Amino acid sequence: MLLVGFCWPSYLFSDLLYGRTDNVAKYVRTWDMSKILPPEAGLEVQGVFHRYTITKEANADATVSIVNKNLNGSSNLYERHDSWNKLPSNTKIGFDLITPSLGKRWGKGSIDVTGEAELSDVIVAYNYRFDPCFIPLADPSCPDYESALYKYLLDNNLINNEPDVNDPYYNQWVQFQLELKAEQKEEEDKEKQEAKEEEQEELKMEKALSVAGAAEQIANPTQQLAMMQQLASTGTLDVYYGTTIEGGKYEDTVTLEDSNIEDNTRALRNLAQDTLHRTLVRSQYDK
Amino acid sequence: MIKKLATAILLMSASSALAVDSPIQGQVQSKCSVWTETSGVYGHPLPYKLSTTPADGGVKASIRIDVAQADYYKAKFTHPNSFSSSPTLNDSVAWTGSTIVGQVSVAGMSAYEAAKVTYNNVTEFNLTLAGSTWFTVSSTAQYGSTKSLPAGNYTAIIKAECIAK
Numbered sequence: 001m002l003l004v005g006f007c008w009p010s011y012l013f014s015d016l017l018y019g020r021t022d023n024v025a026k027y028v029r030t031w032d033m034s035k036i037l038p039p040e041a042g043l044e045v046q047g048v049f050h051r052y053t054i055t056k057e058a059n060a061d062a063t064v065s066i067v068n069k070n071l072n073g074s075s076n077l078y079e080r081h082d083s084w085n086k087l088p089s090n091t092k093i094g095f096d097l098i099t100p101s102l103g104k105r106w107g108k109g110s111i112d113v114t115g116e117a118e119l120s121d122v123i124v125a126y127n128y129r130f131d132p133c134f135i136p137l138a139d140p141s142c143p144d145y146e147s148a149l150y151k152y153l154l155d156n157n158l159i160n161n162e163p164d165v166n167d168p169y170y171n172q173w174v175q176f177q178l179e180l181k182a183e184q185k186e187e188e189d190k191e192k193q194e195a196k197e198e199e200q201e202e203l204k205m206e207k208a209l210s211v212a213g214a215a216e217q218i219a220n221p222t223q224q225l226a227m228m229q230q231l232a233s234t235g236t237l238d239v240y241y242g243t244t245i246e247g248g249k250y251e252d253t254v255t256l257e258d259s260n261i262e263d264n265t266r267a268l269r270n271l272a273q274d275t276l277h278r279t280l281v282r283s284q285y286d287k
Numbered sequence: 288m289i290k291k292l293a294t295a296i297l298l299m300s301a302s303s304a305l306a307v308d309s310p311i312q313g314q315v316q317s318k319c320s321v322w323t324e325t326s327g328v329y330g331h332p333l334p335y336k337l338s339t340t341p342a343d344g345g346v347k348a349s350i351r352i353d354v355a356q357a358d359y360y361k362a363k364f365t366h367p368n369s370f371s372s373s374p375t376l377n378d379s380v381a382w383t384g385s386t387i388v389g390q391v392s393v394a395g396m397s398a399y400e401a402a403k404v405t406y407n408n409v410t411e412f413n414l415t416l417a418g419s420t421w422f423t424v425s426s427t428a429q430y431g432s433t434k435s436l437p438a439g440n441y442t443a444i445i446k447a448e449c450i451a452k
Contacts, residue, residue, distance in 0.1 A: 051390075058401070064394075082394040090397035091390040093419070 018129045020049070025111050025124040033068065033106040036126065042134030044100035047127035048078060051093045052111070055118045058088040062115030066124060069107030077106055084117060091121070103128060137169060149176060318355035319414070319449035321362075325349035327426065327445065334435035337428040348424040349389055350447045357417040360449050364410045366426050367443035374439035378431035386410035389423035396420050414449075422447070 019038070024031045037043060048066065056062050062084040070077040080096060106126075113119050133142035137149060149172055156163065163173050329337040330344025339345035352362050366384030370376075388400040393416050404411045414420070424445050430436045 084394050084397070087394060087397040088400060090388065090394075090400075092392065092394060092397075093390050093421070094392050 016129045016131055018127070021126045021128070023123045023125055024109065025122045029112060029122075030108060030110040033071075033103070033109055033126075036109075037103040037106065037128060038130070040130040040132070040134070041138075043103040043128055043130040045098070045103050045106055045126050045128050046100040047095060047097050048080075049095045049123070049125045049127065050080070050111070051091070051121070051123040052119050053089070053091040053121045054084055054113065055089045055120065056084060056116055059086055060116040061085040062113055062117035064092075064111070064113045064117075064119065066109075066111045068109045071105050071107035077101065084115070100129065137172060140172075140175070149173075317449070319360040319451075320353045321447050321449050322351045322353070323348065323447075324351050324421065327424065329426075329428075329441060329443075331436075333433075335430045335433045337436070337441060339425045339427070348426075348445055350422045350424060350445070351419055352414065352422065352447070352449055353419045354414045354417050354449075358415045359452060360414045361452055362412040362414055362420070362422065363446075363448040363450055364412075364422060364424055365446035365448075366408050366410075366424055367428075367445060368408045369443070370428070370441050371444045372440065372442045374437040374441075376430065376437065378434050381429040382408065382427070383429075384408060384424065384426040386422055386424045388412070388420060390421040392418035392420070413452075 021036050024036050037045070048068075050066055052064065054062065054064060064082040064084065066078075066080045067076050068078040078096070078098060080094070082092060109124070111119070111122055111124055133139060133144075136142045136144040136147075137152060139145070142148075149169070152158075152169060153173065153176070156167075158167075158173060163170055167173070325346065325348060327339045327348030328346035329339060330341075330346075331337055332343040336343070337345075339347045341347070350364070354360055364386040366382075366386060368382045368384075370380070386403075388396065388403075391397055391399075395416050396418065399412045399414070399420065402413055412420070412422070424447075426443060426445070428441075428443070
């Protein structure tokens with residue numbers, strides 16, 4: 001039963017969610033990516049936006065660099081170097097689309113200018129995306145939630161054992177157990193209902209068959225004779241046969257006290273209506 | 288008999304296709320596009336003056352030009368020297384205006400400003416790099432010597448073009 005429950009096909013699917021961080025360089029020129037990116041598991045950085053104004057002498061040399069360290073190595077995960085050599089001051093806007101990479105790999109970020117120049121109105125922001133169902137157990141609406149939960153319970157030997165209350169998926173386990181119980185109860189109720197209906201059907205059939213037998217017996221002449229004999233023989237008619245009426249004259253017991261009897265007008269009206277009705281009906285045939 | 292008939296039909300059809308015009312089709316899409324990012328607004332700081340300068344209560348127009356192929360196009364901006372619609376004016380209007388490089392997507396585009404060519408009310412930029420460039424256009428109109436402008440709505444047009452070199 002448990003396995004059947006987990007084999008239900010799941011038609012749910014999750015979409016990637018996209019977002020952009022706030023301006024990480026609003027007040028500082030270096031930042032820690034672990035404090036910038038949302039904590040969602042499986043989050044990937046897929047673009048870097050920048051905007052800055054450089055102020056310098058047109059004939060001076062300067063380079064603006066935007067860099068992100070690779071947390072797992074010494075190299076840079078992202079770097080951009082804008083050369084402003086012999087160029088006048090200006091405001092630059094840019095967006096670098098990059099191959100999506102896990103946010104956990106992104107280390108310290110920075111924007112710097114080398115040479116005789118100053119930066120102002122700096123904006124650096126990271127575009128990211130993540131799958132809200134990267135961990136299927138995160139949300140019951142995620143596809144593969146059931147199988148992930150089953151695997152988790154199986155791996156932790158919790159199928160028939162209650163996990164510790166501190167277990168991160170204790171609530172999910174409780175929910176799962178409740179659903180399982182509800183499902184079992186529903187199945188039991190259904191079976192009971194079916195058995196009851198079947199029993200009632202059988203009783204109806206028996207009753208119908210018994211009535212049919214009685215009718216057959218009543219129609220049988222031998223049975224009829226036996227019934228008559230039974231009625232006559234056991235004094236069933238004695239009450240009627242045994243009553244004696246004395247002879248003599250029986251006077252009327254009804255006495256009319258009034259000498260004038262009023263006509264029953266209601267009866268007369270009914271009779272008049274009857275006559276009218278009869279006339280109407282007859283008129284259809286007497287044409 | 289059937290074979291002969293088939294051959295005859297084949298010969299007829301072959302003879303009707305001795306020459307054909309076979310077209311070659313192609314589609315050209317410009318690799319330069321012009322977008323108005325911010326429409327200009329005239330402020331009215333003085334009775335006789337309309338100006339897009341923010342200090343005068345106006346808004347300068349911002350026009351972006353995207354170039355996909357470097358060094359094949361030039362940008363040409365014509366700031367207004369007449370109103371496209373306005374109340375009836377009985378006196379002359381003195382026009383001034385300018386176009387500058389506002390923002391760039393590549394640092395090297397910053398050099399466009401120094402290399403621009405200006406004549407009459409026209410400013411031209413040589414788009415030598417691929418990417419987006421934001422141009423800021425300002426415009427000022429002064430009526431008569433210092434005569435009050437008639438009340439009503441005033442509209443002037445900036446012409447921004449991307450021209451193949």
